[in-house]
Amino acid sequence: MDKPRPCGCKGRRTCLICEADFQILQDVYVLDPNASTYVFCPYCNLCFPGWDMNLYKKHPNHEGQPIKCPGVYVHLEFLSNEEHDDLIESIDRIPWDLSQSGRRKQNYGPKCNFRKRKLRMGNFSGFPFCTKFIQDKFLSVPIMEGFQTIEQCSLEYDPKKGASIDPHVDDCWIWGERVVTVNLLSDSVLTLTFNQKPDKYNIDLVSTYRRILDHNGKFIINTDNWDSFHVDFIKPETVYPIIRVPMPRNSLIVMYGNARYNYEHRVLREDITERRVCLAYREFTPPYLEGGEFYEEGKPVIQKAKHFFETDCEYPST
């Protein structure tokens, strides 16, 4: 195993600190220069040609021919400014752990070995009470129906460290169809590029699951009408468009279906211009939920995940 550098980065992941201290270059995942780029508009759920996330603010006066990108949901102003400010203050009273690529994190969830597909409780004991109201607010968002948070992770992106996150698909063995973030402090962008590696991320398991949402984000967990939508429509000669998903402060983003499984997502260094914090939420895949093959393993985690604990750090950690 690679040893982390003092900044927290390991292997090919870097930040501005280790790039300067160890004279290494950022290993940039180059975006295909032949791919056209589109910006998702949360008002019309269509993507219009362009790069700048603020293009969505032109709504309804968009320019150019739009395309669809099923599987993206952006709920603007999910939090009020007051909720936002209280939340940030409480989160910053909890110590942050170093992470990679210039990020820091506060992680709450079971220990998962994605390679061995092994789940352990570890020291998971629920979530900080100051974040409970967010999970309560999920209940009023139709696309979040039945969502039981199993992992919650606060992520901090600091522009002084050149923070970013490399292209990836969130693991598909344990993390369910909806990948959710709540965005704080500053606007940013999620950049989606077509996933050319269908053998990674445990994506092979996806076609064995019941779908949770249909292509329009409608909750359908109680039927087993899974229509396969991935892998077989990857054509090597095709240049798939790059989709830029705006993540304004206070918004809730849900990725599912096509965007969740057919695309990798990343946050580019250039898209972090001010301190940004997001809260990432994950649910279990169907086999770990009630009625699933591994429910006996999932059940104690689901029970722990219903608990919220008081955090009593007196001093802000930043």
Ligand SMILES: O=C(O)CCC(=O)C(=O)O
């Ligand atoms: O910062 C974000 O919005 C994305 C985070 C992410 O992709 C992840 O934690 O898996």
Ligand SMILES: [Fe+2]
């Ligand atoms: Fe992710």
